[in-house]
Amino acid sequence: MDALPAAETIDGKTRLILAGEQLFAQNGINGASMREIATKAGQGNHAAVQYHFGSREGLVRAIFDYRMEQMEAERGAMLQRARAMGRLKDARTILEIILLPQLHLHDADGNHSYASFLSQYLLQSRSPEFGDFSGSEPPHLTEALRLMRERVDYIPPYVAQRRLISVSLMFLNILMRHHGTDEAEFGESFPDALEDTMEQIVGSMCMPLRLVPTQGATSDS
Template sequence: MDAELINADGAESLDGKTRLILAGEQLFAESGIQGASMREIASRAGQGNHAAVQYHFGSRDGLVRAIFDYRMEQMEEARGAMLGRAKSCGLLKDAQTILEIILLPQLDLHDADGNHSYARFLSQYLLQSRSPKFGDFSGSEPPNLTMALKLLRERVDYLPPFVAQRRLISVSLMFLNILVRHHGTDSALFGETFEQALDDTMEQIVNVMCMPLRRLRGAHEDGATARESL
C-alpha cells in the first residue's frame, strides 16, 4: 500500500500528518509543486479523507512549509555539530566549511524507497522561487541553518543582496543535481564515483559563490554611452 511505502527513517509507523508530509514531498518531487493534487497526496498517504491536506495544513502552501519544517528539523542536529567543529577549528569564516554546513546534511535525507525526493522537491521550489531575500526557504528559519546562512552572507558581504541570493540558489541547484543525478546509478555510467563528483561539485560551488562581482553590463553600457557623448 502507498501508506506503507512512505514510512521513513526506519519507523514502523507514522502519524497521519507525517505521512501527508512525506507523500506531498514525493508527489511534488515527481509532478512539480503545482502538478500534484491534494487528492493524490491524501491517497498516497493512505488517507480516506481526500480533504486531509486542507484539514492539517490549510493549503498547498501550508503543506510546502510543513515539508520544509519537517526536513529542516531533521538536519538541525547535524548542522549544529558541524558548526561546533568549525568553531573549535577556527573555520567559521571559511567559505567551503560554511557551504558544507548548509548543503551536506541533505545527503542523509532519503524517502522510504531510498530516493532523494527532498532534493527533487527543493529543486522544484528553488526553480520557481522569486524571493530576493537571502536564504529564504518558505519561512523556515531553524537556528543552526540561520546561523550558517548568516556566516555565508558575512563571507560574501561584497556582493549585493540580490546577487548573493541568486548565487545561493544556483549553487544549491548544483548540489541537488548531484544527489538526483547520481542516486542509484552505477559509477561506471558517469566515469566517476559519487564521492569524486561531490568533491568536484563542492569546489565549483565555492568558486561560484565567492567569485568577485564583475562590473554589471548595464553600468558598463551606461558608461560607454556617456563617453561617446563627450
C-alpha cells in the same frame, strides 16, 4: 498509485508530509492533487491535507519544516566542530554546513525526493533577500546563512541570494543525477563528483562581482 509503506511509528500528519514530498518531486509542486496525496498517505479522508495544513502552500511549508528539523542536529554538530577548529570564516566549511546534511535525506523508497522537491521550489523562488526560501528559520541553518552572508559581504544581497540558489541547484543536481547509478555509467564515483561540485560551488559563491557595461547599450526611453 502505491501508498506509503506501513509504519506504526509515523503518524498520519507525517505520512501526508512524506507523501506530498514524493508526489511533488514526481509531478511538480502544482502537479499533484490533494486527493492523490491523501490516497498515497493511506488517508481515507480525501480532505486530510486541507484539514491538517489548510492548503497546498501550507503543506509545502510543512515539508520544509519537517526536513529542516531533521537536519538541525547535524548542522549544529558541524557548526560546533567548525568553531572549535577556527573555520567559521572558511567558505567551503560554511557551504558544507548548509548543503551536506541533505545527503542523508531519503524517502521511503530510498530516493532523494526532497532534493527534487527543493529544486522545483528554488526554480520558482523570486525573493531577493539572502537565505529566504520557505520562511523556515531553524537556528543552526540561520547561523550558517549569516556566516555565509558575512563571508561574501562584498557583493549585494540580491546577488548573494541568486548565487545561493544557483549553487544549491548544483548540489541538488548531483544528488538526483547520481542516485542509483554506478561508477561505470558516469565514469566517476559519487565522492569524486561531489568533491568537484563542492569546489565549483565555492568558486561560484565567492567570486568577485564583475559587471562589464554592454557596448552600445542605451537607456529605455
